[in-house]
Amino acid sequence: MTITINEDLRAYIDPLTEGEYAALERSLLSEGCRDALVLWGDLLVDGHNRYSICQEHGIPFNTVQNQTFQxxxxxxxxxxxxxxxxxxxxxxxxxxxxxxxxxxxxxxxxxxxxxxxxxxxxxxxxxxxxxxxxxxxxxxxxxxxxxxxxxxxxxxxxxxxAAPELVSAVKAGVISINAAAAVASLPGEKQVAAVAGGKKELRQVARQVREARVPPKPEPAPPPSDATPDQLAIHRLTLLVAQITEERDQLKKKVQHLTVALAEARGGQ
Structure with missing residues (x-):
């Protein structure tokens, strides 16, 4: 039987990791190749990893033709x-x-x-x-x-x-999709530098990008020179509300950052 390998087709789907490939190899060696390789004529469509392992170890395999491809x-x-x-x-x-x-x-x-x-x-x-x-x-x-x-x-x-290095980091789970999208807005050389700095650096850069997008809040207008006592009191209360609101927003940011860090830590386990 002639089986043709199209390299573009083999690369169309992300390759297995080393661990996944090793697990598949152990499975084929112990249980044989239970799933048939899918062909279109002599072109291999599905089963590139199984075909490679079977060829290397002399493991028998079956094939099936997909008649629906045009x-x-x-x-x-x-x-x-x-x-x-x-x-x-x-x-x-x-x-x-x-x-x-x-x-x-x-x-x-x-x-x-x-x-x-x-x-x-x-x-x-x-x-x-x-x-x-x-x-x-x-x-x-x-x-x-x-x-x-x-x-x-x-x-x-x-x-x-995104730079190729950043894409690889997302695929490897080093950085979340949300954070990677933020870093991807930077010039290519800054993306590469952030990836080189590791997971902690990527998170910090993503946080800086998000914070830079938030427009500055306008300062409250000062009271007029001839302000009445009531106007001065209202101005002081306005400043106090703005301060409390800023503190609340900072706490919300910390909670968001901790939530993202927790999700990424759980994803890496």
């Missing part, structure tokens, strides 16, 4: 849906996969719409557009990835503006 886009969509259903996939990975799915589906819809518009007479254009499939919304993509719409937006920002 194009490489079909292959990519199948791979995305297959991995989105796995519990071991992180929120960041699911977000990236869901965004890839949105790109493919949106491109298909645009192409199909263009073909219909060119084939239909001018008078039928409106009817064709009204009957077209809706483009995937951000909310629908977020549901596919099982994350919030806000988190999906952060993942999209990381995908577009």
């Amino acid at each position: 194009s490489m886009d079909d292959v990519h969509l199948w791979m995305i849906d297959n991995h989105l259903g796995r519990r071991s996939v992180s929120d960041f990975q699911r977000g990236i996969l869901a965004l890839r799915k949105k790109e493919i589906v949106s491109a298909r819809l645009a192409q199909a719409q263009a073909q219909r518009c060119s084939a239909e007479p001018a008078g039928a254009e409106v009817a064709t557009q009204s009957g077209a499939d809706p483009v995937l919304t951000r909310e629908a993509v977020a549901r596919t990835a099982r994350v919030s719409s806000a988190t999906l937006g952060q993942i999209e920002k990381i995908q577009k503006t």
